Amino acid sequence: MLILIKPASELCPLQRRPPLRERESYITGAQSVSLALTPIQRPEMYIIGAQPLCSQLSGLSQGQRKLCQLYQDHMIYIGDGAKTGIKECQYQFRQRRWNCSTVDNTSVFGRVMQIGSRETAFTYAVSAAGVVNAISRACREGELSTCGCSRAARPRDLPRDWLWGGCGDNVHYGYRFAREFVDAREREKNYPRGSPEHARTLMNLQNNEAGRQAVYNLANVACKCHGVSGSCSLKTCWLQLADFRRVGEFLKEKYDSAAAMRIGRKGKLELVDKRFNTPTPEDLVYIDPSPDYCLRNETTGSLGTQGRLCNKTSEGMDGCELMCCGRGYDQFKTYKHERCHCKFHWCCYVKCKRCTTLVDQFVCK
Template sequence: MTETQWNGTVLYLLGIVQAIFVVVNANVWWSLGTNPRMLMVGVQPFCTELRELSPGQIRACQNHHDHMPSVGRGARLGITECQTQFKNRRWNCTTIEDDRTVFGPVIQIASREAAFMHSILAAGVVSAIARSCRDGELSSCHCSKALRPKELVRDWIWGGCGDNIQYGYKFGSYFVDLREKDKNHPRLSPELSRMLMNLHNNEAGRRAVYNYANVACKCHGVSGSCSLKTCWQALPPFKDVGKRLKDRYDGAVEVKFNKRGTRLIRKKRRFNKPTQDDLLYVNTSPDYCVANKTTGSLGTVGRECNRLSEGMDGCRLMCCGRGYNTFKRKLVERCQCKFHWCCYVKCRTCERIVDINSCK
């Protein structure tokens, strides 16, 4: 073998090793949310076959295999809410088919978007586990044991089967954070800053659920007089959790290492220190106007926009100044619905033509 052939072989092998390293390190636990097996109650996954999990998470899976479908549902809940909150933004939380990271390279950038994704996915796990405890799907938890709120009316009964948010928070912290804690990064490295950022944003997501538990009640009494109520602890609506975290995304705090490289501090020191509820980011967001495989941006070409809006969904902002095309689309929908006794609703099918605007 000549020297040129030898060098070519070495570079080829190094390329394979690097590709394997990227694939292994790109796998993330929330891709369980796109795995149909994980969404089925009662499925016992083969934990070592779940390439998405870190070594610590594999051990957690083996010890709590009945929790994995709930973790998958929590991930799916977070992904769906992310797409709802960002549907009218340039970055719209798009998932990439057959990509183990689910979101593509954008998740590798320590930006506001990554901060939101980590927080909403961690929140989804808390919610899903808490609900599964209440529904009796898990062997290690049951209904909530939360104490009676002091402000609850004295004559009302406290004791219905509530969502076990305390257990959801505890298991969510244990399982989700294991992925970051399994890593050992050098001081002052970008990997360490990303790890600390992810841990903080995971906690912010959990707190957006835990700190906003509701009290749900059911009325009792003669003829529905509601003279008596039975109450229990309930999860906050997840759309409220998503909106809360979206507001914190808009006000996310840019951070950097302190002098010792042990923790993240606010980059602009003249502002208040970030709280546990704030979302943190290290890197500025990429340009989502133009498609870029390196950053994972899909661009906004072809995205629908509202020509009458001045917001982010408006054609001026969504299309990044490139302009937009307008075309006609036929909509077929139910109309003129009437209730018939007893007991059904009958509708007609109507067609109408609407103008659709899409970015150039």
């Protein structure tokens, strides 16, 4: 679903800042990920009016640089959000043939991203989700000049004697700003309607939106009890982001059920198999089949599974049979160090011993 973006002046009506022109401030989910690996952590680069930050970020269009210059304080949180997305991607796929490996500081995920596969769909979604998450939290913490605590309306089902207040995560602002920023370059592209490039643009926009929707919809009400000795005679509640691990798990489920699409005669994506339900804005879509990721392939960007650890007893994707693609595996022994024999001492600390055990490990040939 394509959503038109309101000017940035409407993101926070109490702040008088120059409005952002539509179609001038766009960037891809993949490029927001590249910000995560760009060394922009120098505090002096965030002084108002400083130009080095925006000039040193590669891949920005003219409109994106204007957005960067107007909202320099947002850039570091966009990078932080992309880092969060990368880490979550690597966690969710740690036991898969494709384990969300980054390649270098320029292309991040390498040639894999050139294929409109399920894996690319997940990467766009989780990186967009990371940006929403980081911006929403930065608003609550008072780190951004154009937003503050959440102004979400009181939920209708909240008990009447509970207070609606506190300083909640501003997921509404985070969603809107991330939508404008992350979708930027996709909306600036002007490929012929119905072309393969146009199909890929529509795919990216769909998956960006799915990532943002995940953070927005999983945000929930958190409450704190007040009263004598914690009697909870009164509660104060606010809007709070879900733990990002939950977002990652939700998007992983969407990855498993992602819909295969193709470009139709009307220049819109349509299902390859009409027996399935039409994807909603929360669903992931893809247009190309995935490589098998078994062997290293410079053309597709597959790193292969040679040298990957596998589980000999598992019948799942982390099992040696599937992970190693039938090539077999090598066994070796290694020492495992862990805390053990932990005891609680009054008051108030835990003391543990360090145990070393010899364990078997298996590596794909």
